[in-house]
Amino acid sequence: MNQKRTIMDLLRAKQEGHKIVAVSCYDYTTAQLVAQADVDVILVGDSAAQIVLGHDTTLPATMDFMILMTRAVRKGAPQVCLVADMPFLSYQLGVSDAIRNAGRFVVEAGAQIIKIEVTSSYESVVRAVSDAGISVMAHIGIRPQSILKAGRLKADGTTAEIASELIELAERMVDAGAGSLLVEGTAAEVAAMITERVEVPVISCGSGAGCDGQVLIAPDILGLTQGEKPKFSQSFGALAEATIDAFQAYSRSIRDCTYPDAHHSYHMKAGELERLQAFLEARH
Numbered sequence: 636m637n638q639k640r641t642i643m644d645l646l647r648a649k650q651e652g653h654k655i656v657a658v659s660c661y662d663y664t665t666a667q668l669v670a671q672a673d674v675d676v677i678l679v680g681d682s683a684a685q686i687v688l689g690h691d692t693t694l695p696a697t698m699d700f701m702i703l704m705t706r707a708v709r710k711g712a713p714q715v716c717l718v719a720d721m722p723f724l725s726y727q728l729g730v731s732d733a734i735r736n737a738g739r740f741v742v743e744a745g746a747q748i749i750k751i752e753v754t755s756s757y758e759s760v761v762r763a764v765s766d767a768g769i770s771v772m773a774h775i776g777i778r779p780q781s782i783l784k785a786g787r788l789k790a791d792g793t794t795a796e797i798a799s800e801l802i803e804l805a806e807r808m809v810d811a812g813a814g815s816l817l818v819e820g821t822a823a824e825v826a827a828m829i830t831e832r833v834e835v836p837v838i839s840c841g842s843g844a845g846c847d848g849q850v851l852i853a854p855d856i857l858g859l860t861q862g863e864k865p866k867f868s869q870s871f872g873a874l875a876e877a878t879i880d881a882f883q884a885y886s887r888s889i890r891d892c893t894y895p896d897a898h899h900s901y902h903m904k905a906g907e908l909e910r911l912q913a914f915l916e917a918r919h
């Protein structure tokens with residue numbers, strides 16, 4: 636029987652130079668499919684606010700919404716290493732809130748790692764959650780929860796000054812107890828330097844090939860998302876077209892009365908139709 640993958644497996648992968656494969660997904664059915672591929676980590680990302688709920692930003696994701704999805708994903712993929720994303724306002728209000736909410740993901744949803752978008756102001760939060768016995772993934776680089784201050788999301792670490800701040804931030808987070816890092820939308824050279832300098836596994840989301848692993852969101856991997864996508868996003872399937880085709884075929888078969896056929900319908904037991912007709916006639 637396959638053993639559940641843990642942070643220690645991710646650490647071993649880094650040490651042995653094996654790439655870590657992560658997928659961001661939000662529901663039971665997709666998680667079941669991901670679990671049948673060679674994937675180490677599922678992240679239940681707050682990008683669900685955009686992908687599942689249709690918001691413009693990740694900000695409206697709530698703890699209850701994230702817990703519900705994380706629990707569903709855990710049911711679909713019991714053996715993967717499960718990372719849950721701390722949504723906006725779940726850790727910004729202080730350390731005790733952060734520990735309580737991180738703990739909810741562990742106790743109520745079976746998460747093994749808690750991801751927190753960090754600046755240097757969140758060092759105490761990372762330390763406190765880690766000291767509480769919860770493995771923390773510190774998310775640096777592009778931080779979508781800061782969209783209102785940033786105005787728009789743009790590549791990070793593209794100048795020497797900013798790159799050196801980012802490297803320092805990564806090291807401070809590891810010193811504070813982060814057991815892994817996620818580097819989003821950062822210059823590939825800088826993400827590779829961070830990966831070399833820290834002992835914990837570093838997952839890239841659009842930060843080049845030099846990290847210990849990669850994550851993309853499931854709908855992008857499947858080619859389900861339509862419209863503009865970030866530069867780093869790549870589809871490995873074309874399921875939007877296949878999905879529209881399937882809905883079209885369904886619609887056609889209803890309109891031309893080929894669905895449902897007798898094979899896809901329930902039927903009365905032998906002789907029961909005649910008995911029913913007799914009942915009905917007797918009533919008149």
Ligand code: KIV
Pocket residue numbers: 659678679680681682683720817819840850851852
């Ligand atoms: O919310 C999310 O899915 C994420 C990944 C894209 C890194 O944070």
